[in-house]
Amino acid sequence: MFHLTRYKWWFFGISLAVILPGLLALIFWGLNLGIDFTGGAVVEMRFQAPASQVSTNAIATAFRQVGGEDVHVFVASDLSSNQQATQYVYIKFDRPIGPNTIKTVTDRLNDPKANLGKVQEARAELAESVRLDSASPSAQFSLAVVHDRLGEDAAAREHYLAALKRDPDNVQALVYLADLSLRTGEAQEAAGYYRRALAKDEHSTRVALSLAMALVKANRHAEARKVLEEAHAAEPRSAEVTNSLARVLATAPQPSTRDAARSLDLAKTLFEATKSLAVGQTYAMALAENGRFGEATVLQQETIIGYERSRAPVDRNFLERNLRLYQLKKPAREGWPAQDPAFHPRSPAAARVATVS
Numbered sequence: 001m002f003h004l005t006r007y008k009w010w011f012f013g014i015s016l017a018v019i020l021p022g023l024l025a026l027i028f029w030g031l032n033l034g035i036d037f038t039g040g041a042v043v044e045m046r047f048q049a050p051a052s053q054v055s056t057n058a059i060a061t062a063f064r065q066v067g068g069e070d071v072h073v074f075v076a077s078d079l080s081s082n083q084q085a086t087q088y089v090y091i092k093f094d095r096p097i098g099p100n101t102i103k104t105v106t107d108r109l110n111d112p113k114a115n116l117g118k119v120q121e122a123r124a125e126l127a128e129s130v131r132l133d134s135a136s137p138s139a140q141f142s143l144a145v146v147h148d149r150l151g152e153d154a155a156a157r158e159h160y161l162a163a164l165k166r167d168p169d170n171v172q173a174l175v176y177l178a179d180l181s182l183r184t185g186e187a188q189e190a191a192g193y194y195r196r197a198l199a200k201d202e203h204s205t206r207v208a209l210s211l212a213m214a215l216v217k218a219n220r221h222a223e224a225r226k227v228l229e230e231a232h233a234a235e236p237r238s239a240e241v242t243n244s245l246a247r248v249l250a251t252a253p254q255p256s257t258r259d260a261a262r263s264l265d266l267a268k269t270l271f272e273a274t275k276s277l278a279v280g281q282t283y284a285m286a287l288a289e290n291g292r293f294g295e296a297t298v299l300q301q302e303t304i305i306g307y308e309r310s311r312a313p314v315d316r317n318f319l320e321r322n323l324r325l326y327q328l329k330k331p332a333r334e335g336w337p338a339q340d341p342a343f344h345p346r347s348p349a350a351a352r353v354a355t356v357s
Helices: 004-028 056-065 101-109 112-132 137-149 153-166 171-183 187-200 205-217 221-234 239-251 260-274 277-289 293-310 316-327
Strands: 041-047 071-077 087-093
Touching: 112 137, 137 153, 137 171, 153 171, 171 187, 171 205, 187 205, 205 221, 205 239, 221 239, 239 260, 239 277, 260 277, 277 293, 277 316, 293 316
Parallel strands: none
Antiparallel strands: 041 087, 071 087
16 A cells, blocks of 8 residues: 655655746746736737738738737638638737727728738839849749739739749749730630649639639630539539539530539539529529429519528629520520639739729
8 A cells, every 4th residue: 555644755845846937937027917807909800811921011011000009910821621721810909999999900901002012112122123034834823913913914814924934833823824815805815724734633622613704705615514524524413524524514505505404403512502593593594404494483583582681792784694595485595704803813922902092
């Protein structure tokens, strides 16, 4: 049997050795009190952007410019979703801040003039980097992105091509150049770049969707269907892929490309699961393709009302044009309007900067 009391002085000594340093630290250095005791503040801001695009220095500077002191900025990501992560920015102040401080800082961070100035400054610096080392694919690509963000399409195209000349396997450059080509009406060219990118990254749903949209724009619906069928087989849970495939099956101009029954099955199942307005449009197209014009008319009318109530952006003329077709007992032969965002893609890093007069 182990006699605990026989070694009591050993245990007292060990306990004292642990407790005494803590007491001394408390006496000489004190406690690191949180804001619950010091009267500071913690602010949470959310950015739907990659962590690399959230500048903690810019946020801290903006707060200091309006009187914030002892600012500490931390960034965390919500990784619970497969979609683009939301960046949670926590700003800790050791002192209280005024009620209007957050609004003032948010306005500054969103100021188009400030953002435009930063991008223009980056353009000048990157142009100098390219001048000093034109063989650098990363410098060429970065400069292309800056031109892209400023809406300087010709210059962006030139530097995307220069980057690809030096690094033909650069998937990002291929996709951004394809996006630019599709936005500027070069659908055939865009499809070629997307195919090259998909060959390098065959599991990219985004690239497959963009390739399909480029093919639709180029009136190559049979090829678009094949791409979407393959993407749907790889990602059967992707609502965007399913919706796009159902639209092509319902609206393709070529009879051999259409499949009325399958389009209806895909659209109905997806609509019942999502009740999405975009899918509602597709479901109406599929109903009309199957000769169920009365149901298509009612659903299209309900979809138009849904857009009005939600104030979601949509091409109202496109909706009403299809509604008139259904009322005339005619199917739709246009899956997307010309100005649909699907034909004007932009990756987040190449998001257009607002120009200010």
